[in-house]
Amino acid sequence: MKKRILTGDTPTGKLHLGHYVGTLENRVKLQDQYEMFIILADTHALTTLSATPELIKNYTREVLLDNLSVGLDPKNVTFFIESGVSEIYELAAIFSMYVSHNRALRNPTIKDEISSKSLGDQFSLGFVNYPIYQAADILCVKGQLVPVGVDQEAHLEQAREIARAINKLTNSNIFPEPEALIGRVGKLVGTDGNPKMGKSLNNTIYLSDSTEEVEKRVMNMFTDPKRIHPTDPGTIAGNPVFTYLDSFAKEKDKGKIDEYKDRYEKGEVGDVEVKKYLAQVLNNFLNPIRERRLEYESQPEVLDKILVEGTAKTKKVASETLSEVRSEMGLI
Ligand code: ATP
Ligand code: MG
Numbered sequence: 001m002k003k004r005i006l007t008g009d010t011p012t013g014k015l016h017l018g019h020y021v022g023t024l025e026n027r028v029k030l031q032d033q034y035e036m037f038i039i040l041a042d043t044h045a046l047t048t049l050s051a052t053p054e055l056i057k058n059y060t061r062e063v064l065l066d067n068l069s070v071g072l073d074p075k076n077v078t079f080f081i082e083s084g085v086s087e088i089y090e091l092a093a094i095f096s097m098y099v100s101h102n103r104a105l106r107n108p109t110i111k112d113e114i115s116s117k118s119l120g121d122q123f124s125l126g127f128v129n130y131p132i133y134q135a136a137d138i139l140c141v142k143g144q145l146v147p148v149g150v151d152q153e154a155h156l157e158q159a160r161e162i163a164r165a166i167n168k169l170t171n172s173n174i175f176p177e178p179e180a181l182i183g184r185v186g187k188l189v190g191t192d193g194n195p196k197m198g199k200s201l202n203n204t205i206y207l208s209d210s211t212e213e214v215e216k217r218v219m220n221m222f223t224d225p226k227r228i229h230p231t232d233p234g235t236i237a238g239n240p241v242f243t244y245l246d247s248f249a250k251e252k253d254k255g256k257i258d259e260y261k262d263r264y265e266k267g268e269v270g271d272v273e274v275k276k277y278l279a280q281v282l283n284n285f286l287n288p289i290r291e292r293r294l295e296y297e298s299q300p301e302v303l304d305k306i307l308v309e310g311t312a313k314t315k316k317v318a319s320e321t322l323s324e325v326r327s328e329m330g331l332i
Pocket of ligand 2: 010
Protein backbone atom coordinates (compact mmCIF):
# COMPACT_ATOMS: atom_id res chain seq x y z
CA MET A 1 0.00 0.00 0.00
CA LYS A 2 1.21 3.50 -0.82
CA LYS A 3 2.11 5.82 2.06
CA ARG A 4 -0.05 8.90 2.53
CA ILE A 5 0.75 12.55 2.07
CA LEU A 6 -1.41 15.33 3.43
CA THR A 7 -0.54 18.88 2.54
CA GLY A 8 -2.33 22.02 1.46
CA ASP A 9 -2.87 25.74 1.51
CA THR A 10 -4.93 28.42 3.19
CA PRO A 11 -7.14 30.17 0.63
CA THR A 12 -6.19 33.66 1.78
CA GLY A 13 -4.57 34.61 -1.52
CA LYS A 14 -3.17 33.24 -4.76
CA LEU A 15 -0.07 31.03 -4.64
CA HIS A 16 3.34 32.46 -5.47
CA LEU A 17 6.94 31.45 -6.18
CA GLY A 18 7.55 30.85 -2.44
CA HIS A 19 4.81 28.25 -2.35
CA TYR A 20 6.33 26.61 -5.40
CA VAL A 21 9.82 25.99 -3.99
CA GLY A 22 8.52 25.47 -0.44
CA THR A 23 5.96 22.78 -1.15
CA LEU A 24 4.32 22.60 -4.62
CA GLU A 25 7.43 21.24 -6.28
CA ASN A 26 7.60 18.31 -3.84
CA ARG A 27 3.90 17.65 -4.32
CA VAL A 28 4.41 17.30 -8.06
CA LYS A 29 7.47 15.09 -7.61
CA LEU A 30 5.78 12.71 -5.17
CA GLN A 31 2.29 12.48 -6.63
CA ASP A 32 2.85 9.03 -8.20
CA GLN A 33 4.73 7.54 -5.29
CA TYR A 34 2.28 8.46 -2.52
CA GLU A 35 -1.46 8.58 -2.04
CA MET A 36 -1.86 12.35 -1.85
CA PHE A 37 -4.53 14.49 -0.17
CA ILE A 38 -4.46 18.27 -0.63
CA ILE A 39 -6.53 20.41 1.68
CA LEU A 40 -7.97 23.82 0.87
CA ALA A 41 -8.09 25.04 4.45
CA ASP A 42 -11.01 27.47 4.26
CA THR A 43 -11.91 27.30 7.96
CA HIS A 44 -8.30 27.99 8.80
CA ALA A 45 -8.51 31.09 6.54
CA LEU A 46 -11.00 32.58 9.01
CA THR A 47 -8.09 33.18 11.38
CA THR A 48 -6.93 35.90 8.96
CA LEU A 49 -8.70 39.07 10.03
CA SER A 50 -9.00 40.50 6.50
CA ALA A 51 -10.48 37.32 4.97
CA THR A 52 -14.11 37.97 4.04
CA PRO A 53 -16.43 35.08 3.07
CA GLU A 54 -16.39 36.25 -0.54
CA LEU A 55 -12.58 36.34 -0.70
CA ILE A 56 -12.23 32.91 0.86
CA LYS A 57 -14.64 31.42 -1.66
CA ASN A 58 -12.82 33.06 -4.56
CA TYR A 59 -9.35 32.06 -3.35
CA THR A 60 -10.42 28.47 -2.72
CA ARG A 61 -10.95 28.17 -6.47
CA GLU A 62 -7.79 30.14 -7.31
CA VAL A 63 -5.64 27.97 -5.07
CA LEU A 64 -7.08 24.81 -6.65
CA LEU A 65 -6.20 26.27 -10.07
CA ASP A 66 -2.68 27.09 -8.86
CA ASN A 67 -2.17 23.50 -7.72
CA LEU A 68 -3.46 22.07 -10.99
CA SER A 69 -1.46 24.50 -13.09
CA VAL A 70 1.88 23.41 -11.61
CA GLY A 71 1.14 19.88 -12.84
CA LEU A 72 -0.72 18.06 -10.09
CA ASP A 73 -2.92 15.48 -11.75
CA PRO A 74 -6.44 15.22 -10.30
CA LYS A 75 -6.40 11.53 -11.24
CA ASN A 76 -3.57 11.03 -8.73
CA VAL A 77 -4.44 13.60 -6.10
CA THR A 78 -7.50 14.05 -3.86
CA PHE A 79 -8.34 17.73 -3.36
CA PHE A 80 -10.76 18.56 -0.56
CA ILE A 81 -12.28 21.53 1.21
CA GLU A 82 -11.69 21.61 4.96
CA SER A 83 -15.19 22.83 5.84
CA GLY A 84 -16.67 19.90 3.89
CA VAL A 85 -15.07 17.40 6.28
CA SER A 86 -16.69 18.22 9.63
CA GLU A 87 -14.96 15.20 11.21
CA ILE A 88 -11.90 17.48 11.36
CA TYR A 89 -13.66 19.76 13.85
CA GLU A 90 -14.65 16.82 16.02
CA LEU A 91 -11.12 15.44 16.03
CA ALA A 92 -9.69 18.90 16.79
CA ALA A 93 -12.06 19.23 19.77
CA ILE A 94 -10.79 15.91 21.14
CA PHE A 95 -7.15 16.81 20.43
CA SER A 96 -7.50 20.15 22.23
CA MET A 97 -8.09 18.27 25.49
CA TYR A 98 -4.50 17.03 25.30
CA VAL A 99 -2.70 20.28 24.51
CA SER A 100 -1.93 22.54 27.44
CA HIS A 101 -2.77 26.21 27.18
CA ASN A 102 0.91 27.07 27.64
CA ARG A 103 2.01 24.66 24.95
CA ALA A 104 -0.39 26.23 22.46
CA LEU A 105 1.00 29.71 23.14
CA ARG A 106 4.61 28.50 23.09
CA ASN A 107 4.44 27.46 19.41
CA PRO A 108 7.22 29.55 17.78
CA THR A 109 5.42 29.97 14.45
CA ILE A 110 2.33 31.28 16.23
CA LYS A 111 4.55 33.75 18.09
CA ASP A 112 6.27 34.78 14.83
CA GLU A 113 2.98 35.28 12.99
CA ILE A 114 1.58 37.40 15.81
CA SER A 115 4.51 39.77 15.37
CA SER A 116 5.07 39.57 11.57
CA LYS A 117 1.36 40.10 10.87
CA SER A 118 1.20 42.82 13.57
CA LEU A 119 -1.72 41.11 15.29
CA GLY A 120 -1.00 42.66 18.69
CA ASP A 121 -3.65 41.20 20.98
CA GLN A 122 -6.24 41.08 18.19
CA PHE A 123 -5.90 37.38 17.40
CA SER A 124 -8.65 34.87 18.01
CA LEU A 125 -8.68 31.74 20.09
CA GLY A 126 -9.00 29.93 16.73
CA PHE A 127 -5.70 31.46 15.65
CA VAL A 128 -3.84 30.01 18.63
CA ASN A 129 -5.71 26.74 18.08
CA TYR A 130 -4.96 26.43 14.40
CA PRO A 131 -1.99 24.05 14.79
CA ILE A 132 -4.44 21.74 16.62
CA TYR A 133 -6.85 21.97 13.70
CA GLN A 134 -3.94 21.35 11.39
CA ALA A 135 -3.06 18.21 13.35
CA ALA A 136 -6.67 17.12 12.74
CA ASP A 137 -6.33 17.98 9.00
CA ILE A 138 -3.31 15.71 8.77
CA LEU A 139 -4.38 12.92 11.11
CA CYS A 140 -7.96 12.57 9.83
CA VAL A 141 -6.41 10.84 6.80
CA LYS A 142 -3.49 9.44 8.82
CA GLY A 143 -1.01 11.47 6.77
CA GLN A 144 2.57 10.26 7.17
CA LEU A 145 4.47 12.85 5.16
CA VAL A 146 3.69 16.57 4.91
CA PRO A 147 5.53 18.61 2.22
CA VAL A 148 5.69 22.16 3.60
CA GLY A 149 7.76 25.31 3.96
CA VAL A 150 10.02 25.69 6.96
CA ASP A 151 7.48 27.81 8.91
CA GLN A 152 5.36 24.69 9.29
CA GLU A 153 7.96 22.62 11.13
CA ALA A 154 6.76 23.80 14.54
CA HIS A 155 3.20 22.77 13.69
CA LEU A 156 4.32 19.33 12.60
CA GLU A 157 6.08 18.89 15.91
CA GLN A 158 2.84 19.73 17.68
CA ALA A 159 0.95 17.27 15.44
CA ARG A 160 3.41 14.52 16.38
CA GLU A 161 2.96 15.29 20.08
CA ILE A 162 -0.80 14.99 19.67
CA ALA A 163 -0.54 11.71 17.75
CA ARG A 164 1.73 10.31 20.47
CA ALA A 165 -0.59 11.49 23.25
CA ILE A 166 -3.65 9.82 21.72
CA ASN A 167 -1.77 6.62 20.89
CA LYS A 168 -0.46 6.44 24.47
CA LEU A 169 -3.82 7.22 26.03
CA THR A 170 -5.58 4.53 24.04
CA ASN A 171 -2.63 2.15 24.13
CA SER A 172 -3.03 1.81 20.38
CA ASN A 173 -1.39 2.79 17.14
CA ILE A 174 -4.22 4.77 15.62
CA PHE A 175 -2.04 7.58 14.35
CA PRO A 176 1.27 7.76 12.52
CA GLU A 177 3.69 10.48 13.63
CA PRO A 178 3.67 12.77 10.58
CA GLU A 179 7.00 14.04 9.27
CA ALA A 180 7.58 17.38 7.54
CA LEU A 181 9.26 17.36 4.14
CA ILE A 182 10.80 20.80 3.67
CA GLY A 183 11.16 22.10 0.11
CA ARG A 184 14.31 22.93 -1.85
CA VAL A 185 14.00 26.50 -0.54
CA GLY A 186 12.28 26.31 2.85
CA LYS A 187 11.56 30.04 3.00
CA LEU A 188 11.83 32.10 -0.18
CA VAL A 189 12.73 35.77 0.29
CA GLY A 190 10.22 38.44 -0.85
CA THR A 191 10.76 40.91 -3.72
CA ASP A 192 11.28 43.59 -1.03
CA GLY A 193 14.05 41.65 0.72
CA ASN A 194 11.74 40.53 3.58
CA PRO A 195 12.88 37.00 4.58
CA LYS A 196 9.45 35.55 3.62
CA MET A 197 7.56 36.06 0.40
CA GLY A 198 4.04 36.20 1.83
CA LYS A 199 0.53 36.63 0.51
CA SER A 200 -0.23 39.45 2.88
CA LEU A 201 3.08 41.29 2.47
CA ASN A 202 2.76 42.63 -1.10
CA ASN A 203 6.20 41.22 -1.93
CA THR A 204 5.15 38.37 -4.18
CA ILE A 205 5.40 37.10 -7.71
CA TYR A 206 2.28 35.04 -8.27
CA LEU A 207 2.20 31.87 -10.36
CA SER A 208 -0.73 33.49 -12.20
CA ASP A 209 1.00 36.83 -12.95
CA SER A 210 1.17 37.84 -16.61
CA THR A 211 4.46 38.37 -18.46
CA GLU A 212 4.08 42.13 -18.04
CA GLU A 213 3.29 41.86 -14.32
CA VAL A 214 6.39 39.75 -13.78
CA GLU A 215 8.52 42.31 -15.65
CA LYS A 216 7.09 45.13 -13.54
CA ARG A 217 7.56 43.32 -10.23
CA VAL A 218 11.11 42.33 -11.11
CA MET A 219 12.04 45.87 -12.16
CA ASN A 220 10.83 47.15 -8.75
CA MET A 221 12.74 44.52 -6.81
CA PHE A 222 15.03 45.19 -3.91
CA THR A 223 18.69 44.39 -4.70
CA ASP A 224 21.87 45.50 -2.94
CA PRO A 225 20.95 48.74 -1.10
CA LYS A 226 24.61 49.81 -0.87
CA ARG A 227 25.02 49.81 -4.64
CA ILE A 228 24.30 53.12 -6.35
CA HIS A 229 26.14 52.93 -9.70
CA PRO A 230 26.56 49.91 -11.99
CA THR A 231 30.29 50.30 -11.48
CA ASP A 232 29.99 49.79 -7.68
CA PRO A 233 30.94 46.25 -6.61
CA GLY A 234 27.69 44.48 -5.65
CA THR A 235 26.78 41.81 -3.09
CA ILE A 236 25.22 38.48 -4.11
CA ALA A 237 24.46 37.01 -0.67
CA GLY A 238 20.95 37.95 0.45
CA ASN A 239 20.24 39.69 -2.87
CA PRO A 240 16.81 38.37 -3.92
CA VAL A 241 17.55 38.85 -7.65
CA PHE A 242 20.27 36.20 -7.46
CA THR A 243 18.27 33.99 -5.07
CA TYR A 244 15.49 33.86 -7.68
CA LEU A 245 17.97 33.21 -10.50
CA ASP A 246 19.44 30.31 -8.52
CA SER A 247 15.99 28.98 -7.66
CA PHE A 248 14.19 29.21 -11.00
CA ALA A 249 16.73 29.06 -13.84
CA LYS A 250 17.14 25.91 -15.90
CA GLU A 251 20.29 23.83 -15.45
CA LYS A 252 21.62 25.01 -18.84
CA ASP A 253 21.51 28.67 -17.69
CA LYS A 254 23.72 28.14 -14.62
CA GLY A 255 26.90 29.12 -16.49
CA LYS A 256 25.38 32.42 -17.56
CA ILE A 257 24.25 33.12 -13.97
CA ASP A 258 27.76 32.48 -12.64
CA GLU A 259 29.03 34.97 -15.19
CA TYR A 260 26.47 37.59 -14.07
CA LYS A 261 27.41 37.01 -10.42
CA ASP A 262 31.07 37.51 -11.21
CA ARG A 263 30.42 40.72 -13.17
CA TYR A 264 28.04 42.00 -10.48
CA GLU A 265 30.63 41.53 -7.74
CA LYS A 266 33.22 43.33 -9.84
CA GLY A 267 30.86 46.20 -10.69
CA GLU A 268 30.75 45.33 -14.39
CA VAL A 269 27.00 45.00 -14.88
CA GLY A 270 24.02 47.15 -13.92
CA ASP A 271 20.97 46.03 -11.92
CA VAL A 272 18.70 46.68 -14.90
CA GLU A 273 20.48 44.19 -17.16
CA VAL A 274 20.40 41.45 -14.51
CA LYS A 275 16.76 42.17 -13.75
CA LYS A 276 15.81 41.95 -17.43
CA TYR A 277 17.47 38.55 -17.56
CA LEU A 278 15.67 37.47 -14.37
CA ALA A 279 12.29 38.49 -15.83
CA GLN A 280 13.04 36.27 -18.85
CA VAL A 281 14.05 33.34 -16.64
CA LEU A 282 10.90 33.67 -14.52
CA ASN A 283 8.63 33.99 -17.54
CA ASN A 284 10.19 30.88 -19.08
CA PHE A 285 9.56 29.06 -15.82
CA LEU A 286 5.95 30.31 -15.60
CA ASN A 287 4.91 29.75 -19.24
CA PRO A 288 3.94 26.06 -18.98
CA ILE A 289 2.15 26.84 -15.68
CA ARG A 290 0.15 29.60 -17.43
CA GLU A 291 -0.81 27.25 -20.26
CA ARG A 292 -2.15 24.56 -17.94
CA ARG A 293 -4.03 27.20 -15.97
CA LEU A 294 -5.78 28.46 -19.10
CA GLU A 295 -6.95 24.95 -19.91
CA TYR A 296 -8.47 24.39 -16.47
CA GLU A 297 -9.94 27.90 -16.26
CA SER A 298 -12.10 27.15 -19.27
CA GLN A 299 -13.64 24.09 -17.56
CA PRO A 300 -15.34 25.24 -14.34
CA GLU A 301 -17.45 22.07 -14.19
CA VAL A 302 -14.26 19.98 -14.03
CA LEU A 303 -13.06 22.06 -11.06
CA ASP A 304 -16.38 21.57 -9.26
CA LYS A 305 -16.22 17.84 -9.83
CA ILE A 306 -12.66 17.61 -8.48
CA LEU A 307 -13.71 19.35 -5.27
CA VAL A 308 -17.01 17.57 -4.76
CA GLU A 309 -15.61 14.09 -5.36
CA GLY A 310 -12.39 14.75 -3.42
CA THR A 311 -14.24 16.13 -0.42
CA ALA A 312 -16.66 13.17 -0.37
CA LYS A 313 -13.77 10.69 -0.54
CA THR A 314 -11.87 12.45 2.27
CA LYS A 315 -15.00 12.61 4.42
CA LYS A 316 -15.33 8.85 4.17
CA VAL A 317 -11.70 8.28 5.22
CA ALA A 318 -12.00 10.83 8.04
CA SER A 319 -15.20 9.32 9.39
CA GLU A 320 -13.51 5.92 9.62
CA THR A 321 -10.63 7.52 11.56
CA LEU A 322 -13.04 9.32 13.86
CA SER A 323 -15.01 6.12 14.59
CA GLU A 324 -11.78 4.41 15.53
CA VAL A 325 -10.78 7.27 17.85
CA ARG A 326 -14.21 7.43 19.48
CA SER A 327 -14.30 3.74 20.07
CA GLU A 328 -10.74 3.58 21.49
CA MET A 329 -11.48 6.57 23.74
CA GLY A 330 -14.72 5.28 25.16
CA LEU A 331 -16.79 8.04 23.50
CA ILE A 332 -19.90 6.08 22.71
P1 ATP B 1 -0.73 32.87 5.38
O1 ATP B 1 -0.03 34.15 5.74
O2 ATP B 1 -2.18 33.03 5.06
O3 ATP B 1 -0.42 31.75 6.36
P2 ATP B 1 1.21 31.68 3.58
O4 ATP B 1 1.86 32.46 2.50
O5 ATP B 1 2.02 31.24 4.77
O6 ATP B 1 -0.10 32.47 3.99
P3 ATP B 1 0.00 29.08 3.50
O7 ATP B 1 -1.21 28.72 2.74
O8 ATP B 1 -0.07 29.19 4.99
O9 ATP B 1 0.58 30.43 2.89
O10 ATP B 1 1.19 28.10 3.15
C1 ATP B 1 1.11 27.06 2.21
C2 ATP B 1 2.44 26.36 2.15
O11 ATP B 1 3.41 27.18 1.48
C3 ATP B 1 3.06 26.04 3.52
O12 ATP B 1 3.67 24.77 3.44
C4 ATP B 1 4.09 27.12 3.72
O13 ATP B 1 5.15 26.71 4.56
C5 ATP B 1 4.58 27.33 2.29
N1 ATP B 1 5.12 28.69 2.07
C6 ATP B 1 4.44 29.86 2.18
N2 ATP B 1 5.25 30.91 1.92
C7 ATP B 1 6.47 30.39 1.63
C8 ATP B 1 7.76 30.96 1.26
N3 ATP B 1 7.94 32.27 1.15
N4 ATP B 1 8.79 30.11 1.03
C9 ATP B 1 8.64 28.76 1.13
N5 ATP B 1 7.45 28.16 1.47
C10 ATP B 1 6.39 28.95 1.72
MG1 MG C 1 0.99 30.24 6.47
